[in-house]
Amino acid sequence: MKKLTALFLSLALLLTLAACGPEGKAADVVRYGMSNAWDTLMPYNSPSGSNYTRIVCDKIYDRLAYVHADGSLDPRGAASWESADDGMAVVFHLDEKAAFHDGTAVTAEHWADTIALMTNPDCPALGRSVFNVLAGTDDNGAAIQGEALGAEAVDEYTLKLTFKTPTTPEDFLLDRNREFYVLPTHLLDGTAPSEVMDLELWEAPVGSGPLKFVEEIPGSQLTLQANPDYHLGRPGFDTLVITVMDKSNLLPSLMAGDLDYYAFGGNLSVESAETARKGGIEVLEGTVPNSFYELMLNNQTISSSAIRRAIDLALDKDALCLHTAQGLGEPTATDLTPGTEYTSSLTWNRDVEGAKALLAEGGYDGSTYTLACTSNRSGLAALMQQQLAEADITVTIETVDSATLFSGMADGKYDMAIASHTPGALPLWFTESRFSEGNNIFHVSDLSPYTALIAQIKATSGGAERQALVDQLQELLAQERPFIPLWFGRTLHAQSPTVDNIDYPSSSFSNENVWEWTLK
Amino acid sequence: MECHAYLPRSPRARFRRDRRAMACLIILVLELLLVFLLPPLLGLEPNISDMEAGFWASPSQEHWLGTDGEGRDLLARLLCGGQVSLLIGLSAAAISAALGVPLGLLAGYRRGAWEFWIMRLADIVQSFPSIVLVLCLVALTGPSALNIVLVLGLLGWTGIARLVYGNTLTVRDQEYIVAVRALGASRSLILRRNVLPNVISPVWCSIPLRAGRAILSESSLSFLGVGIRTPQASWGSLIKAAADLTVLTGRPWAWLPPAACIILTVLCLAGIGDGLRDALDTRNRRMPDR
């Protein structure tokens, strides 16, 4: 009995000791949370191709530029750039101070070799299609034999990218900067392109970014160390620990002091923001929309455009936006991001009677549609279900994970699905990828009207002419309604007041200015 | 082994005298009645948003427990969620018993290959932590109340089968069974008439416990977001709201009632199980304290 009592007491003692122990935080650690895991640390071999992987690779590898939330650009890997060859090419003057974590200087050769290697058809790169804007590549981004690849090192620190169509440096960087990283190609010498992805290097990668790799527990935690020689400056902390954690844990962790920053905001609700502020947490409101909600439609099973427009009319986007974004958003009739160069005069309104009339016109037979959503949007789906029911459209809800949602839409299993995206600044940020043969997730029977307009918009350099084409495309979309734009939302972002200088909004372009972060 | 012969009172009478078990039974029956009768009586709509009351309204005359994040009446959702949770628990337990009893009987009575394969199947299922298998299966087959019932029911048979199997093994070679067999009675008749009544009593005690476990499993699944399908509610999915710190600290009325309902129901089921065990068990009467 004595032994047991002793054991008991010592255990209790140990626990109290642990509980009262020193505030374990080492002064120079930034603890960084995010809701989903990155998959790999090899940026061109990411099966998910998600923003989570991008924002992690952004720390280890360097990119050409730093893109601000409003679309303005700052130098990063490249110190400056200019258009060349009548707009067909862009010349980048690389920052000569940039160096890999092993000390090797980053040269234009590294950039050109990276692109040559990743577009090499023998190299099993997964994200290759990001290169398909470059001359000498096919639609999938694979290099075409016998054609000159549009990426060459002019001299040691000058990189020239040549495109298939005239492209301004700004358009290119806004669209693709998040996908262009420089790899340590000097460490790949002698590796066959087909074996590059199997290298152990990618499990302890060497990049030229502001942070160095230290240690990883895939799917759970990544420890990074400040790169003291980063050419834009040394980060104001020693270690950054990235941890995957559920969104519901965000606020408790911030308030318990276990977390400094949460990537991509974590959609703090307005009320949680109150709780957070009371708990001494900094809450920032985004100025630029960072989410775009759409209702994807299956144009094959809902084949009448009248019915699709009826669904649009039956939805009360104000209520939906109020529910999910708690008023921090703007209901929209188009996919054009508010505050960007191109606008649309189209408006939306709810009209249940009009919806019913359109349903009759479209010959709606009362059939039940399946609406797919992820579990965190089930409340939103339920609201939609009710609103549609008021117009006599019956809907059942399937709560699935996002993988099943997209596969189900692609396979035509669902009639509609709720999705959200990080909006882009370009007029085609959404439509170009959605209306292509390879990715016809809306099951539009004839894509040609869309693709024709999209090609025209791409070919037009700007101004009123381009705006007219954009208007034309939006009118076509409004007429056909292949998908329903819901709203552009801003989110509340919570971070601990322990870290200074965070340019949080720019994370919408999957880059963060970690080299400027300082601990208070 | 026939309990009636040795004891002055029937198990039913013994159960009735068990005050704790009776209290549990009454609470459970009351709960079932409330959950199924109140919504139609009060005209409660669990899936209609009251846009006037707004999202997350506090309790009021109109909404006794307030509204949820979608503006739906929480009392209505609590009651209808209760229907789902209770139905899932009870029917999963029923499926488990319906599977476990015949399988256990077959394994114990026919032995040989039957015994080997049925018990190996039980070994296979029992090698998995049940929540792991349930989580994978429900997530992969698509979450819905029906799938949860099926998965929980189809995986829950092993415990019951083992109980029945063990008892059948001891019963099958008893003299009266051997005698009936010698008289030429068919196997199914023996199993139904002579074996089953002698092995069934522990099953009655374990059914309420299984139902309790199934309710707990369902609530875990719904909490983890792989449970029932929206807009349907269950007690577990209602507690999910409490994962939000603001709800947890600021709106106890949203999650306290479903949590209390789960705990109360599971406790009552356990109490009924204990009561049944005591009432049906001829050898060990109640523990001195209970």
Added chain:
Amino acid sequence: MGRYIRRRLVTAIPVFFGITLLVFLMVNLAPGTITDLMGEGASSEADRAALEAALGLDQPLPIRYVQWLAGLFRGQLGQSFFYDRPVSRLIAQRVGPSLLLTGSGVVLAVAIALPLGILAAWKPRSVWDRLASVLSLISYSVPGFFLCLAGIALFAVTLGWLPARGMYTAGSFTSLADLLRHLILPAGVVCLSSLGELVKQTRAACLEALGQDYIVTARAKGLTEGAVMVRHAFRGSLVPVLTTILSHIPHILGGSVVVEQIFGWPGMGSLLFSGISQRDYPVVMGVTVVIALAVLLTNLLLDLVYGLADPRVRYGKG
């Protein structure tokens, strides 16, 4: 003895194959694959086909099963779709934290359950006995996830005594105190959820032991009650209690899956959970099969040890 071992192994082999087949079919017959995750970006058909070929998804099912099984025998669980590295290495990184969490939860539970169960059996109807029954009722009826939430809200947010999540403050081991602070809440929940059954079993085993002949003899010899309890009743009940603990391992492991997920503990449970939501078949298969085989192996060893210790077992059951 040789025959007994052989017979026991013969029963284990079909179970082994049953486990692998169940895991394989369960995961492979489900809809939705990793390639659909790419649908969100601007990926092309060709990217998709390349990915499917690279992942081996274009092979027919039976071939994939045999390949997977062959790999399993060599200790290879395939390549994770999502993380693009061997599943065995992913799991190896997670085993330690999982063992630490479940282990300390179980040790804590045993440390509380044993004395409490003995006290409850020794002095029926005492405060201890009441406490024991209240504890086992709580542990049986309160859902684990609810305990997690309550723990976080109370100890991490309101009182600020303990961290709300994770395993280390600075990402890696700095001090034992830091680890323990992070361990207390999740291990406490694991402990509390398995406590009830253990207390109940200890108490029952002790009560049974108290009725045995040798206890009566010991009492007759004039030993004090305390000596009878500790020396005889406790010892006699040790084996059934240990059996309960071991037979509870699957249950405890299952409970810690939920706990790991809520506390962001980098163990097998959170790996499994992310595997499920990412449709990462090899990871889901790997984790479930490793857990199930661990349980199978524990049971096998336990049976063999019993068989060695007790001849009745050896000849008694099939």
